[in-house]
Amino acid sequence: MLTRVGKRLENLWDAGKAANMSEPEKLLYRSNLLGSDKRITNYGGGNTSAKVMEADPLTGEQVEVLWVKGSGGDVGSMKLDGFSTLYMDKLEALKGKYRGVEFEDEMVGYLPHCTFNLNPRAASIDTPLHAYVPRKHVDHMHADAIIAIAASTNSKELTAELFGDEIGWLPWKRPGYELGLWLEDFCKKNPDAKGVVLESHGLFTWGDTAEDCYACTIDIINRAIAWLDEKTDGKPAFGGAKHESLDADGRRAVAAALMPRIRGMVSGNQHMVGHFDDQDAVLEFVNSKDLGTLAPMGTSCPDHFLRTKIRPLVVDFDPATHNLDAVLDGLPAQVEAYRADYAAYYERCKHDDSPALRDPNAVVYLVPGVGMITFAKDKATARISGEFYVNAINVMRGATAISDYQGLPEQEAFDIEYWLLEEAKLQRMPKPKSLAGRVALVTGGAGGIGAATADRYLSEGACVVLADIDQTALGATLDNLAGRYSKDVVRTVTMDVTDEAGVAAAYAFAAVEYGGSDILVSNAGIASSAPVEETTLELWNKNMSILSTGYFLVSREAFKLFRAQGMGGSVVFVASKNGLAASPNASAYCTAKASEIHLARCLALEGAEAGIRVNVVNPDAVLRGSKIWEGDWLEQRASTYGTDKEGLEEMYRNRSMLKRSVLPEDIAEAAYFLASDKSAKSTGNIINVDAGNVQAFTR
Incomplete structure (x- = not known):
């Protein structure tokens, strides 16, 4: 992500590419170009529009239609169906319904009556801002360089100094119908202006063609970037460094030590997912002398603080003394103080009809010498919240270099955060999936059962860390799952379950990437077959090392992390029918699998008081996709049962009571059940997924 102001924006418009596009397609092209650079606007922020002549579906007559980014969209990734379409004549007619600023919110309810061609995309609150600017094409962007000017105490004077009459200025006004009328009035009084800076908010620019509008937006932002560079050249940012x-x-x-503790404290209402960012822009801010002054002032742009809350929590870490133990001891008090402060802010600012107090925990945690931690309901939101705060850091850097930075007044911030229209949007959010906010670590994650289990968890909203010793197979599994679910929710770590330090490092990796973990699927395995007199000590120890000691090591680290979080947890062992029913010529494998099952029972006893559940899935003969069937084990078992490789799966199917093959997806379904709240009252249990084997019945 691009974060620093200095580098100029490139005009990426390709006239040849755009030549044969329709006006709506040019609008989409322009929108995607603008949204491709976070210095222009942040994810989900800003909006674009075009006024287009279209054939009315009822009369066939040409009518003017406003195409404008719909509610909840992102200009960088949206498609044509992300735009709302509204009749301009009906939007003009809305002026006759307006009863004044005290009633402007009711105007949102009229927007559906202006819909063109039954477009289902809901119109956003910013629709009037675009409708009433008397130009064909309009951009509204949240460029860091512009907001640095807009968030300065003398932003009006700075705007005039930089742009003269070319770009106007309007005082802070919450987005809505009234601001749309303000913009129309400005344009009528300043017909030669190319745009306007909105105090503490962002930039509006316009043009007569899509290309002209895009070029204007890029040019104005570049001029602000160049001007800020000139003004800040050689000046230390944020008063200079206080920490290294x-x-x-x-x-x-x-971060690995802090994040699980914080996660446990902020996950009271739902499991939260973390994100860690230590890019240069973040470190410059958290290490600065002015951190203690600027951070409490909060953010200015509404899009910033809606994602980050109005202010962050600064963790009392001193990198010079490395007082981590003291910080961990003091975290509960720091978190509680933040909650109390947020609740007091709510009480000071609430109205009679305000929505109830929301989650009072911080979203952003700043750690001197370390970086920034963010927590949200899912990984993408946590990451994007961090990106928004980086935008806020860039704004504060620019504003403090040229003037004094100012955040939004507290009441204005509250009125946006607890806006009834914003609350209605939140209430329309879909119900979370069953594993939303949960983080699973799956050993043997590149094999058939491990990958199928990860797939099942991801389908229910979990984040997954795939751990495996096979880097090549891990890469292929990552490509498959990330391609279907997104890169945000899948991570891989190369890990040998018999390596104590490597196991600890894998959990530290999970803590930094996602904030912690809630689920362990211990699935790494091997298989061997040999008569006892031919079973070498090396073969015996290898089975015990991976299938018994390995399960112990990953479980021990899981317990440490679960206890640090204080949220309970779920451990699922993928054992084997052979742990309950002996098989010939497999004494080392069967004994190690029996050890797994008894270890699970012991851990279920130890974990119960902390809400840590430990259960077992016992598969049998899962041949498809299983890595343990790729080598000698397949040959050996075929020999044991007097068949060939091709006939072994058929033999296992016919041997079962139900005469059915057992697939990786079947094991994954059991692993999902045992990890989910559907089995919240089960621990120490065994689920056989073997198509029926009377010798493996639990007793």
């Missing part, structure tokens, strides 16, 4: 950063490994180690 730890090295990269040290920063991640501190």
Whole structure:
């Protein structure tokens, strides 16, 4: 992500590419170009529009239609169906319904009556801002360089100094119908202006063609970037450095210790997912002398604080003394103080009809010498919240270099955060999936059962860390799952379950990437077959090392992390029918699998008081996609049962009571049940997924 102001924006418009596009297609092209650079606007922020002549579906006559980014869209990734379409004559007629600023929210209810061609995309609150600017094409962007000017205490004077009469200025006004009328009035009084800066908010620009509008937006932002560079050249940002950063490994180690503790404290209403960011822009801010002054002032742009809350929590870490133990001891008090402060803010600012107090926990946590931690209901939201705060950092850097930075007044911030229209949008959000906010670590994650289990968890909203010793197979599994679910929700770590340090490092990786973990699927395995007299000590120890000691090591680290979070947890062992029913020529494998099952029973006893559940899935003969069937084990078992490779699966199917093959997806379904709240009252249990084997019945 591009974060610093200095580099100029490139005009990416390709006239040849756009030549044969329709006006709506040019609008989409322009929107995607603008949204491709976070210096222009943040994810989901800003909007674009075009006024287009279309054939009325009823009369066939040409009518003017406003195409404008719909509610909840993102200009960088949206498609044509992300635009609302509204009759311009009906939008003009709305002026006759307007009863004044005290009633402007009711105007949103009239927007559906202006819909063109039954478009189902809901119109956003910013629709009037675009409708009433008397130009064909309009951009509204949240460029860091512009907001740095807009959020300065003398932003009107700075805007005039930089742009003269070319770009106007309007005082802070919450987005809505009244601001749309303000913009129309400005344009009528200033017909030669190319745009306007909105105090503490962002930039409006316009043009007569899609290309002209895009070029104007890029030019105005570039001029602000160049001007800020000139004004800030040689000046230390944020008053200079107070702290020095730890090295990269040290920063991640501190984050790995802090994030599970914070996650446990902020996940009271729902499981939260974390994100860690230690890019240069973040470190410059958290290490600065002015951190203690600027952070409490909060953000200015509404899009910023809707994602980040109005202000962050600054963690009391001192990188010089590395007082991590003291910080961990003091975290509960810091978190509670933040909650109390947020609740007091709510009480000071609430209205009679305000929505109820929302989650009072911080979203953004700033750690000197380390970086920034963000928590949200899912990984994408946590990451995007961090991106928004980086935008806010860039704004504060520019504003403090040229003037004094100002956040939004507290009451104005509250009125947007608890806006009834914003609340209605939140209430329309879909119900979370059953594993939303949960984080699973799956060992043997590149194999058939591991990958199928990860797939099942991801389909229910979980984040997954795939751990495996096979880097090549891990890469292929990652490509498959991330391609279907997104890169945000899947991570991989190369790990040998018999390596104590490697197992601990894998959990630290999960803590930094997602904030912690809730589910362990212990699935890594091997298989061997040999008569006892031919079973070498090396073969015996290898089975015990991977299938018994390995399960112990990953479970021990899971318990440590679960207890640090204080949220309970779920451990699922993928054992085997062979742990309950002996098989010939497999003494080392069967004994190690029996050890797994008894270890699970022991852990179920130890974990119960902390809400940690431990259960077992016992598969049998899962040949498809299973890595343990790729080598000698397949040959050996075929030999044991007097068949060939091709006939082994048929033999296992016919041997079962139900005469059915057992597939990786079948094991994944059991692993899902045992990890989910559907089995919240089950621990120490075994589920056989073997198509029926009387010798493996639990007793």
